[in-house]
Amino acid sequence: MTNNPLGHLLREHLAWWGLRHFTSDREYFLWQRQQLSVEELNQLNIHADRKRTGDSVDERAFYDLAAHPRVFPVLYSQRYEYYEAIGLQAMAHLGKAQDILDFGCGLGILTTLYALRFPDANVVGIDRSAASIAIAQQKAKDLGLRNLRFICLDLQADGPFSGSFDLVLTTHALLQAEQDPGIPSESWRTFDRGHDPSQQMVFEQRTGLACRLDHLCQVLRPYGRMIVCEKTRQLARRVPFQRALAGRGLQLVQPADLIHYRSIEEVVEDGPFYVLSNGTQTTAAWSI
DSSP states (O other): OTTOHHHHHHHHHHHHTTOOOOSOHHHHHHHHHHHSOHHHHHHHHHHHHHHHHSOHHHHHHHHHHHTSTTTHHHHHGGGHHHHHHHHHHHHTTOTTOSEEEEETOTTOHHHHHHHHHOTTSEEEEEESOHHHHHHHHHHHHHTTOSSEEEEEOOHHHHOOOOOOEEEEEEESSSOOOTTOOOSOOSOTTTOOOOOOHHHHHHHHHHTTHHHHHHHHHHHEEEEEEEEEEOBOOSHHHHHHHHHHHHHTTOEESSOOEEEEEEETTEEEEEEEEEEEESSSOOOSOOOO
């Protein structure tokens, strides 16, 4: 990545946001304690626990707290290599898009990068955290981005939004129920999952996937593309997630790949990273 101009642009952008790259847990947590008070760290831990075990209200409260200007550079520096990995992969597919939707954009760290990189595209970022959207709007203003706007919206609570996009991008936003067990295996030897439509429907509804995915498909133009990356490394979640995508007519443009990066010292296998089309541009087959 050293000689990659896009990589250099991305790292400059992350630095502008105040994020720092660490390869040592010891150095990161020392810096964390220097930047945040004990009370701030305690509140983050409390809200993180509630986010893991609670409902959408708890999840939104965590992201509202994480958006505080003192907190987010520290918290999201843990995800530095995630932003590198996803940002570079996504930018490789955004060049020809005219209207781009970044669903679940958070603070807009990558959304602002996409708008900078592709100034002729109209970019919209949507997130349900009001505090995150407020930061995103201010940062877009600071960067002078006139091709970018942000909307605070919770699809499940507020209903759908209007729009038409030739590219929809969503990462870690469709399937945020991280503790959901997915669909269990029929056989621990083959790890096969049954094709029970009722079981699939229950999975999509309890995770909120059905509502989010249905609406994104509605605003995606014919022959448009969708870029998706969720925490579905485990087959119990990946198989029903892929079935949800395929069941809505989305087809693979290229083979899906796992994303590898580090969260400081921890090696993370994420994804897969899907590039999808709702037209006839299929070049790869689903393995479900």
